[in-house]
Amino acid sequence: MYAEPDLLRGLDPEEVERALAFGTRITVGRGSELFHLGDPADRLFLVERGRIRLTLPMQVRGHQEDVLVEERNPGQTVGWSALIPPYRFTLTATAPLDTEVIALSREALQQHFAESPAVGYAIALNLASVIGQRLQLFQTMWLREMQRTVELRCA
Amino acid sequence: MEMLLMGVCLSLLGLAVAALAFNAATRPESSVTAPQPEVRPVQAVAAPRFFADAVIPAAAGPGGHPATPRVPIEALLLQIENHVRLEQAAAESFVEYPTAALLHSKTVSPFVN
Secondary structure: OOOOOHHHOOOOHHHHHHHHHOOEEEEEOOOOEEEOOOOEOOEEEEEEEOOEEEEEEEEEOOEEEEEEEEEEOOOOEEOHHHHOOOOEOOOEEEOOOOEEEEEEEHHHHHHHHHHOHHHHHHHHHHHHHHHHHHHHHHHHHHHHHHHHHHHHHHO | OHHHHHHHHHHHHHHHHHHHHHHHHOOOHHHOOOOOOOOOOOOOOOOOOOOOOOOOOOOEOHHHOEOOOOOOHHHHHHHHHHHHHHHHHHHHHHHHOOOHHHHOOOOOOOOOO
């Protein structure tokens, strides 16, 4: 790995190697989709190289357009819906340039967590951090947009 | 007698000329309506804009409302993307140091300005 995966932060190097051994390296060509909104989510991904764009569909002038919501860079985790019911991706992930990710299946991770609860606990905390950061960011962005709407209404 | 009549006539003539001259001198000027140049409403001049060489006047759309210039869809999507990045950066600043001032800091995004 070129950057320490945020999902495996705090683990011993041997534990990191063991967790990564469950993974499958995938190359996503420039412009290709890693997963699509609504797809069943049975794997999460650690970005190893390149970049992943997370988009949501938006109606722009009567056409559906994928609008950027977030970007994920090397070391960051994509697709945590694989560990959270109902296990469906809530965004579309594409690679704007040639990108490599390590795919970790839910089944393999859950089995590993059962065998090594301490590792499972550390990864669950890291996952909570990833989800919490996104929640904080998006509630802030939502409130700023609402503030603008209120200002327009009251102008 | 003839001389007397002639004097009276000349006096009357002089009086008449003097009266005409007085009347002409004291005529109010307002009664004279000189042709005035046609006054045309001056078109409103747009406030000067920096960094904008040409301001395209908005054409009237349906209902008499000025039509919004159509931005190409690719440019619009880029503006949206740029707006998302700027707002995300602003949100990250707030999450790092949560204050009301940072939460309500004005965006520099041209998409909403």
